[in-house]
Amino acid sequence: MRVARIIARMNVGGPAVQVTGLSKALQQAPGVQHVLITGQVGEDEQDYLDAHGRGVQVLRVPELGRAVDPWDDAVAFARVTRLLRRLRPDIVHTHTAKAGVVGRAAARLAVPRARVVHTYHGHLLHGYFPPAKTRAVIAVERGFARGSAALVTVGAQVRDDLLAAGIGRPQQYRVIPPGIPPLVVGDRATAKAELGIDPAAVVVSFVGRLTAIKRPDRFCDVVRRVAATTSAEVVFLVAGDGSEAAYVRQRAADEQLPIQMLGWVEQVAPVFAASDLTLLTSDNEGTPISLVQAGMAGVPAIATDVGSVREIVADGITGLVRPTEADDLAAATASLIADPVARRKLGDAAIEHTRRFTTDALAAAHLELYRQLLGARGGRPLSLLR
Numbered sequence: 001m002r003v004a005r006i007i008a009r010m011n012v013g014g015p016a017v018q019v020t021g022l023s024k025a026l027q028q029a030p031g032v033q034h035v036l037i038t039g040q041v042g043e044d045e046q047d048y049l050d051a052h053g054r055g056v057q058v059l060r061v062p063e064l065g066r067a068v069d070p071w072d073d074a075v076a077f078a079r080v081t082r083l084l085r086r087l088r089p090d091i092v093h094t095h096t097a098k099a100g101v102v103g104r105a106a107a108r109l110a111v112p113r114a115r116v117v118h119t120y121h122g123h124l125l126h127g128y129f130p131p132a133k134t135r136a137v138i139a140v141e142r143g144f145a146r147g148s149a150a151l152v153t154v155g156a157q158v159r160d161d162l163l164a165a166g167i168g169r170p171q172q173y174r175v176i177p178p179g180i181p182p183l184v185v186g187d188r189a190t191a192k193a194e195l196g197i198d199p200a201a202v203v204v205s206f207v208g209r210l211t212a213i214k215r216p217d218r219f220c221d222v223v224r225r226v227a228a229t230t231s232a233e234v235v236f237l238v239a240g241d242g243s244e245a246a247y248v249r250q251r252a253a254d255e256q257l258p259i260q261m262l263g264w265v266e267q268v269a270p271v272f273a274a275s276d277l278t279l280l281t282s283d284n285e286g287t288p289i290s291l292v293q294a295g296m297a298g299v300p301a302i303a304t305d306v307g308s309v310r311e312i313v314a315d316g317i318t319g320l321v322r323p324t325e326a327d328d329l330a331a332a333t334a335s336l337i338a339d340p341v342a343r344r345k346l347g348d349a350a351i352e353h354t355r356r357f358t359t360d361a362l363a364a365a366h367l368e369l370y371r372q373l374l375g376a377r378g379g380r381p382l383s384l385l386r
Helices: 014-027 048-052 070-087 099-109 133-146 156-164 186-193 217-231 245-255 271-272 289-296 326-337 340-356 360-379
Strands: 003-006 031-037 058-060 091-095 115-120 151-154 174-177 203-205 234-239 258-262 275-282 301-304 320-323
Touching: 003 014, 003 070, 003 099, 003 156, 014 031, 014 048, 014 289, 014 360, 031 070, 048 326, 091 099, 091 301, 091 360, 099 115, 099 133, 115 156, 115 258, 115 360, 151 360, 156 174, 186 271, 203 217, 203 258, 203 289, 203 326, 217 234, 217 326, 217 340, 234 271, 271 289, 275 289, 275 326, 289 301, 289 340, 320 326, 326 340
Parallel strands: 003 031, 003 091, 031 058, 091 115, 115 151, 151 174, 203 234, 203 275, 234 258, 275 301, 301 320
Antiparallel strands: none
Protein backbone atom coordinates (compact mmCIF):
# COMPACT_ATOMS: atom_id res chain seq x y z
CA MET A 1 0.00 0.00 0.00
CA ARG A 2 1.46 3.33 -1.06
CA VAL A 3 0.27 6.35 0.95
CA ALA A 4 1.01 10.00 0.13
CA ARG A 5 0.07 12.34 2.98
CA ILE A 6 -0.19 16.06 2.20
CA ILE A 7 -0.35 18.96 4.66
CA ALA A 8 0.35 22.60 3.89
CA ARG A 9 2.82 23.17 6.72
CA MET A 10 3.97 21.45 9.89
CA ASN A 11 3.80 24.38 12.29
CA VAL A 12 3.68 23.50 15.98
CA GLY A 13 0.11 22.51 16.77
CA GLY A 14 -2.33 19.63 16.91
CA PRO A 15 -2.33 18.64 13.21
CA ALA A 16 1.48 18.49 13.12
CA VAL A 17 1.63 16.36 16.27
CA GLN A 18 -0.88 13.86 14.85
CA VAL A 19 0.57 13.79 11.34
CA THR A 20 4.09 13.19 12.67
CA GLY A 21 3.03 10.34 14.93
CA LEU A 22 0.84 8.81 12.23
CA SER A 23 3.62 9.07 9.63
CA LYS A 24 6.14 7.33 11.88
CA ALA A 25 3.69 4.57 12.75
CA LEU A 26 2.67 3.87 9.15
CA GLN A 27 6.28 3.85 7.94
CA GLN A 28 6.83 0.94 10.33
CA ALA A 29 3.67 -0.93 9.31
CA PRO A 30 4.27 -4.04 7.18
CA GLY A 31 3.40 -3.58 3.53
CA VAL A 32 3.04 0.21 3.73
CA GLN A 33 5.12 2.77 1.85
CA HIS A 34 4.47 6.22 3.27
CA VAL A 35 5.67 9.70 2.36
CA LEU A 36 4.76 13.10 3.76
CA ILE A 37 4.48 16.07 1.38
CA THR A 38 4.51 19.46 3.09
CA GLY A 39 5.53 23.09 2.70
CA GLN A 40 7.38 25.60 4.84
CA VAL A 41 6.17 27.31 7.98
CA GLY A 42 5.78 31.08 8.29
CA GLU A 43 8.46 33.36 9.66
CA ASP A 44 6.63 33.64 12.99
CA GLU A 45 6.18 29.87 13.32
CA GLN A 46 8.27 26.90 14.38
CA ASP A 47 8.43 23.73 12.28
CA TYR A 48 7.40 20.75 14.41
CA LEU A 49 9.48 18.41 12.24
CA ASP A 50 12.69 20.20 13.25
CA ALA A 51 12.38 18.85 16.78
CA HIS A 52 10.20 15.78 16.37
CA GLY A 53 10.37 14.65 12.74
CA ARG A 54 13.44 12.44 12.82
CA GLY A 55 12.81 9.37 10.68
CA VAL A 56 9.81 10.80 8.82
CA GLN A 57 10.20 10.55 5.04
CA VAL A 58 9.44 14.09 3.86
CA LEU A 59 9.20 15.75 0.46
CA ARG A 60 9.16 19.54 0.63
CA VAL A 61 7.13 21.79 -1.64
CA PRO A 62 8.08 25.27 -0.39
CA GLU A 63 5.15 26.99 -2.09
CA LEU A 64 2.69 24.80 -0.20
CA GLY A 65 2.47 27.21 2.74
CA ARG A 66 -0.38 28.78 4.62
CA ALA A 67 -0.80 32.06 2.75
CA VAL A 68 -3.06 32.16 -0.29
CA ASP A 69 -1.00 33.40 -3.23
CA PRO A 70 -2.14 32.67 -6.80
CA TRP A 71 1.38 32.20 -8.18
CA ASP A 72 2.69 30.09 -5.28
CA ASP A 73 -0.51 28.05 -5.24
CA ALA A 74 -0.20 27.31 -8.96
CA VAL A 75 3.43 26.28 -8.52
CA ALA A 76 2.50 24.11 -5.52
CA PHE A 77 -0.25 22.43 -7.54
CA ALA A 78 2.13 21.68 -10.40
CA ARG A 79 4.82 20.30 -8.09
CA VAL A 80 2.42 18.16 -6.06
CA THR A 81 0.94 16.83 -9.31
CA ARG A 82 4.41 15.81 -10.53
CA LEU A 83 5.21 14.16 -7.21
CA LEU A 84 2.00 12.15 -7.21
CA ARG A 85 2.60 10.98 -10.78
CA ARG A 86 6.04 9.79 -9.72
CA LEU A 87 4.91 8.17 -6.47
CA ARG A 88 1.71 6.57 -7.87
CA PRO A 89 0.08 6.25 -4.43
CA ASP A 90 -2.91 4.06 -3.72
CA ILE A 91 -4.08 6.52 -1.05
CA VAL A 92 -3.76 10.31 -1.15
CA HIS A 93 -4.61 11.69 2.27
CA THR A 94 -4.77 15.45 2.73
CA HIS A 95 -4.89 17.45 5.97
CA THR A 96 -6.00 21.05 6.63
CA ALA A 97 -7.84 23.37 4.26
CA LYS A 98 -5.24 24.55 1.75
CA ALA A 99 -3.60 21.16 1.30
CA GLY A 100 -7.09 19.72 0.96
CA VAL A 101 -7.70 21.89 -2.08
CA VAL A 102 -4.26 21.63 -3.72
CA GLY A 103 -3.74 17.97 -2.87
CA ARG A 104 -7.17 16.72 -3.89
CA ALA A 105 -7.08 18.70 -7.15
CA ALA A 106 -3.62 17.31 -7.94
CA ALA A 107 -4.73 13.76 -7.12
CA ARG A 108 -7.65 13.99 -9.56
CA LEU A 109 -5.26 14.91 -12.33
CA ALA A 110 -2.22 12.79 -11.47
CA VAL A 111 -3.62 9.59 -9.97
CA PRO A 112 -7.33 9.34 -10.79
CA ARG A 113 -7.49 5.74 -9.53
CA ALA A 114 -6.14 6.63 -6.08
CA ARG A 115 -8.53 6.77 -3.16
CA VAL A 116 -8.60 10.30 -1.80
CA VAL A 117 -9.12 10.99 1.92
CA HIS A 118 -9.28 14.34 3.68
CA THR A 119 -9.01 15.02 7.40
CA TYR A 120 -10.69 17.95 9.09
CA HIS A 121 -8.71 18.72 12.25
CA GLY A 122 -11.33 21.38 12.84
CA HIS A 123 -13.10 23.61 10.36
CA LEU A 124 -13.28 27.19 9.13
CA LEU A 125 -17.03 27.58 9.55
CA HIS A 126 -16.91 29.84 12.61
CA GLY A 127 -14.64 32.63 13.75
CA TYR A 128 -12.18 32.86 10.87
CA PHE A 129 -13.73 34.82 7.99
CA PRO A 130 -16.52 37.29 7.18
CA PRO A 131 -19.84 35.67 6.10
CA ALA A 132 -19.22 36.03 2.34
CA LYS A 133 -15.82 34.38 2.51
CA THR A 134 -17.18 31.64 4.79
CA ARG A 135 -19.85 30.87 2.20
CA ALA A 136 -17.15 30.63 -0.47
CA VAL A 137 -15.12 28.25 1.72
CA ILE A 138 -18.20 26.07 2.23
CA ALA A 139 -18.86 25.96 -1.51
CA VAL A 140 -15.29 24.85 -2.20
CA GLU A 141 -15.42 22.21 0.53
CA ARG A 142 -18.72 20.86 -0.81
CA GLY A 143 -17.20 20.46 -4.25
CA PHE A 144 -14.09 18.63 -3.08
CA ALA A 145 -16.08 16.47 -0.67
CA ARG A 146 -17.97 15.02 -3.63
CA GLY A 147 -14.72 13.69 -5.07
CA SER A 148 -13.39 12.27 -1.80
CA ALA A 149 -13.61 8.59 -0.97
CA ALA A 150 -13.70 9.36 2.75
CA LEU A 151 -13.78 12.35 5.07
CA VAL A 152 -12.14 12.02 8.48
CA THR A 153 -12.91 14.25 11.44
CA VAL A 154 -11.14 14.33 14.78
CA GLY A 155 -14.42 14.52 16.67
CA ALA A 156 -18.14 13.86 16.28
CA GLN A 157 -19.10 17.51 16.78
CA VAL A 158 -16.74 18.59 13.98
CA ARG A 159 -18.43 16.03 11.71
CA ASP A 160 -21.89 17.24 12.68
CA ASP A 161 -20.97 20.87 12.00
CA LEU A 162 -19.68 19.99 8.54
CA LEU A 163 -22.75 17.93 7.69
CA ALA A 164 -25.00 20.78 8.85
CA ALA A 165 -23.15 23.01 6.36
CA GLY A 166 -23.89 20.53 3.56
CA ILE A 167 -20.30 19.29 3.26
CA GLY A 168 -20.19 15.60 2.35
CA ARG A 169 -22.61 12.78 3.04
CA PRO A 170 -22.96 10.94 6.36
CA GLN A 171 -21.64 7.67 4.92
CA GLN A 172 -18.41 9.38 3.82
CA TYR A 173 -17.40 10.33 7.35
CA ARG A 174 -15.16 8.50 9.79
CA VAL A 175 -14.53 9.93 13.25
CA ILE A 176 -10.97 9.09 14.27
CA PRO A 177 -10.01 10.65 17.62
CA PRO A 178 -6.54 12.15 18.02
CA GLY A 179 -3.64 9.97 19.08
CA ILE A 180 -0.33 11.09 20.51
CA PRO A 181 2.67 9.52 22.24
CA PRO A 182 2.43 9.16 26.03
CA LEU A 183 3.40 12.28 27.95
CA VAL A 184 5.78 11.60 30.82
CA VAL A 185 6.02 14.39 33.38
CA GLY A 186 8.16 14.89 36.44
CA ASP A 187 7.54 16.25 39.91
CA ARG A 188 5.40 19.40 39.95
CA ALA A 189 7.35 21.31 42.59
CA THR A 190 10.63 20.61 40.81
CA ALA A 191 9.20 21.63 37.45
CA LYS A 192 7.97 24.92 38.91
CA ALA A 193 11.34 25.63 40.49
CA GLU A 194 13.13 24.99 37.17
CA LEU A 195 10.95 27.68 35.61
CA GLY A 196 11.73 30.11 38.41
CA ILE A 197 8.26 29.78 39.94
CA ASP A 198 7.58 29.43 43.65
CA PRO A 199 6.54 25.77 44.19
CA ALA A 200 3.69 27.04 46.40
CA ALA A 201 2.19 29.12 43.58
CA VAL A 202 -0.76 27.85 41.56
CA VAL A 203 0.26 27.63 37.89
CA VAL A 204 -2.35 27.98 35.14
CA SER A 205 -0.94 27.19 31.69
CA PHE A 206 -1.98 28.30 28.22
CA VAL A 207 -0.38 26.09 25.56
CA GLY A 208 -0.92 26.90 21.90
CA ARG A 209 -0.56 29.38 19.07
CA LEU A 210 -1.17 32.99 19.98
CA THR A 211 -3.50 33.79 17.10
CA ALA A 212 -6.85 35.54 16.94
CA ILE A 213 -8.96 32.35 16.87
CA LYS A 214 -7.38 31.26 20.17
CA ARG A 215 -8.62 34.53 21.74
CA PRO A 216 -5.56 35.64 23.71
CA ASP A 217 -7.51 38.81 24.49
CA ARG A 218 -10.07 36.68 26.32
CA PHE A 219 -7.21 34.88 28.07
CA CYS A 220 -5.88 38.23 29.32
CA ASP A 221 -9.36 39.20 30.47
CA VAL A 222 -9.58 35.99 32.48
CA VAL A 223 -6.16 36.61 34.01
CA ARG A 224 -7.17 40.13 35.03
CA ARG A 225 -10.40 38.95 36.66
CA VAL A 226 -8.74 36.07 38.51
CA ALA A 227 -5.86 38.21 39.73
CA ALA A 228 -8.34 40.75 41.09
CA THR A 229 -10.44 38.20 42.98
CA THR A 230 -8.05 35.64 44.44
CA SER A 231 -5.62 36.01 47.31
CA ALA A 232 -3.56 33.00 46.22
CA GLU A 233 -0.25 33.40 44.40
CA VAL A 234 -1.05 32.53 40.80
CA VAL A 235 1.19 32.43 37.73
CA PHE A 236 -0.27 32.17 34.23
CA LEU A 237 2.29 30.36 32.08
CA VAL A 238 2.06 30.88 28.31
CA ALA A 239 3.84 28.35 26.07
CA GLY A 240 3.47 29.41 22.46
CA ASP A 241 3.98 32.25 20.04
CA GLY A 242 2.26 33.84 17.10
CA SER A 243 0.82 37.03 15.70
CA GLU A 244 -0.83 38.02 19.01
CA ALA A 245 2.19 37.42 21.26
CA ALA A 246 3.12 41.10 21.33
CA TYR A 247 -0.45 41.94 22.35
CA VAL A 248 -0.27 39.58 25.33
CA ARG A 249 3.12 40.95 26.40
CA GLN A 250 1.83 44.51 26.16
CA ARG A 251 -1.27 43.83 28.22
CA ALA A 252 0.75 41.93 30.80
CA ALA A 253 3.07 44.92 31.15
CA ASP A 254 0.38 47.62 31.08
CA GLU A 255 -1.95 45.87 33.54
CA GLN A 256 0.75 44.12 35.60
CA LEU A 257 -0.81 40.75 34.93
CA PRO A 258 0.90 37.67 36.43
CA ILE A 259 1.79 36.21 33.03
CA GLN A 260 5.08 34.44 32.27
CA MET A 261 5.82 34.03 28.55
CA LEU A 262 7.90 31.05 27.42
CA GLY A 263 7.57 31.38 23.65
CA TRP A 264 7.75 28.22 21.57
CA VAL A 265 8.85 25.18 23.53
CA GLU A 266 10.14 21.97 21.94
CA GLN A 267 8.80 19.83 24.78
CA VAL A 268 5.51 20.57 26.51
CA ALA A 269 6.01 17.98 29.24
CA PRO A 270 7.90 20.40 31.55
CA VAL A 271 5.12 22.98 31.08
CA PHE A 272 2.38 20.57 32.07
CA ALA A 273 4.54 19.14 34.85
CA ALA A 274 4.58 22.62 36.37
CA SER A 275 0.85 23.23 35.78
CA ASP A 276 -1.94 22.89 38.31
CA LEU A 277 -4.55 23.88 35.70
CA THR A 278 -4.63 24.57 31.98
CA LEU A 279 -6.83 27.11 30.22
CA LEU A 280 -8.24 27.14 26.69
CA THR A 281 -10.07 30.28 25.54
CA SER A 282 -10.63 29.60 21.81
CA ASP A 283 -13.59 30.57 19.65
CA ASN A 284 -13.14 27.48 17.48
CA GLU A 285 -11.35 24.15 17.93
CA GLY A 286 -11.32 20.59 16.68
CA THR A 287 -10.08 18.28 19.42
CA PRO A 288 -7.28 20.30 21.04
CA ILE A 289 -4.13 18.21 21.45
CA SER A 290 -3.00 20.47 24.28
CA LEU A 291 -5.99 19.28 26.31
CA VAL A 292 -5.11 15.64 25.63
CA GLN A 293 -1.55 16.32 26.75
CA ALA A 294 -2.79 18.11 29.86
CA GLY A 295 -5.03 15.18 30.70
CA MET A 296 -2.16 12.73 30.32
CA ALA A 297 -0.21 14.86 32.78
CA GLY A 298 -3.08 14.89 35.26
CA VAL A 299 -3.80 18.58 34.75
CA PRO A 300 -7.49 19.61 34.80
CA ALA A 301 -8.64 21.90 32.00
CA ILE A 302 -10.94 24.88 31.96
CA ALA A 303 -12.04 25.20 28.35
CA THR A 304 -14.54 26.98 26.14
CA ASP A 305 -17.44 24.90 24.86
CA VAL A 306 -16.43 24.87 21.20
CA GLY A 307 -15.81 22.20 18.57
CA SER A 308 -15.20 18.74 20.00
CA VAL A 309 -13.76 19.99 23.30
CA ARG A 310 -16.35 17.97 25.24
CA GLU A 311 -14.97 14.82 23.63
CA ILE A 312 -11.64 15.54 25.33
CA VAL A 313 -12.77 17.21 28.57
CA ALA A 314 -15.61 15.55 30.48
CA ASP A 315 -17.29 18.49 32.20
CA GLY A 316 -17.20 18.15 35.98
CA ILE A 317 -15.24 14.90 35.73
CA THR A 318 -11.87 15.70 34.15
CA GLY A 319 -12.20 19.49 33.97
CA LEU A 320 -14.69 22.29 33.43
CA VAL A 321 -16.27 23.27 30.11
CA ARG A 322 -17.77 26.74 30.05
CA PRO A 323 -19.33 29.28 27.64
CA THR A 324 -16.98 31.61 25.82
CA GLU A 325 -17.55 34.53 28.21
CA ALA A 326 -14.49 35.64 30.17
CA ASP A 327 -16.56 35.94 33.36
CA ASP A 328 -17.56 32.27 33.19
CA LEU A 329 -14.02 31.12 32.51
CA ALA A 330 -12.60 33.32 35.26
CA ALA A 331 -15.13 32.04 37.81
CA ALA A 332 -14.32 28.42 36.92
CA THR A 333 -10.59 29.09 37.12
CA ALA A 334 -10.86 30.84 40.47
CA SER A 335 -12.97 28.03 41.90
CA LEU A 336 -10.31 25.43 41.12
CA ILE A 337 -7.45 27.65 42.25
CA ALA A 338 -9.14 27.71 45.65
CA ASP A 339 -9.79 23.94 45.76
CA PRO A 340 -6.69 21.70 45.53
CA VAL A 341 -8.72 18.61 46.44
CA ALA A 342 -11.01 19.15 43.43
CA ARG A 343 -7.99 19.76 41.20
CA ARG A 344 -6.45 16.47 42.28
CA LYS A 345 -9.69 14.55 41.72
CA LEU A 346 -10.23 16.02 38.27
CA GLY A 347 -6.58 15.46 37.33
CA ASP A 348 -6.65 11.78 38.34
CA ALA A 349 -9.79 11.27 36.26
CA ALA A 350 -8.18 13.07 33.31
CA ILE A 351 -5.28 10.61 33.30
CA GLU A 352 -7.67 7.70 32.96
CA HIS A 353 -9.85 9.49 30.40
CA THR A 354 -6.96 10.25 28.03
CA ARG A 355 -5.39 6.77 27.99
CA ARG A 356 -7.32 5.95 24.80
CA PHE A 357 -5.77 8.76 22.76
CA THR A 358 -2.74 6.78 21.57
CA THR A 359 -0.70 6.82 18.37
CA ASP A 360 -1.24 3.07 18.02
CA ALA A 361 -5.02 3.54 18.01
CA LEU A 362 -4.71 6.41 15.53
CA ALA A 363 -2.59 4.34 13.14
CA ALA A 364 -4.80 1.25 13.44
CA ALA A 365 -7.92 3.25 12.60
CA HIS A 366 -6.27 4.75 9.53
CA LEU A 367 -4.97 1.41 8.28
CA GLU A 368 -8.43 -0.09 8.67
CA LEU A 369 -9.96 2.78 6.69
CA TYR A 370 -7.37 2.51 3.90
CA ARG A 371 -7.87 -1.23 3.57
CA GLN A 372 -11.61 -0.81 3.39
CA LEU A 373 -11.27 1.80 0.66
CA LEU A 374 -8.85 -0.24 -1.41
CA GLY A 375 -10.99 -3.32 -1.02
CA ALA A 376 -14.05 -1.36 -2.13
CA ARG A 377 -12.13 -0.21 -5.19
CA GLY A 378 -11.50 -3.76 -6.23
CA GLY A 379 -7.75 -3.23 -6.21
CA ARG A 380 -5.06 -5.50 -4.83
CA PRO A 381 -6.23 -8.25 -2.47
CA LEU A 382 -6.26 -7.19 1.16
CA SER A 383 -3.91 -10.06 2.00
CA LEU A 384 -1.16 -8.15 0.20
CA LEU A 385 -1.75 -5.12 2.39
CA ARG A 386 -1.44 -6.81 5.76
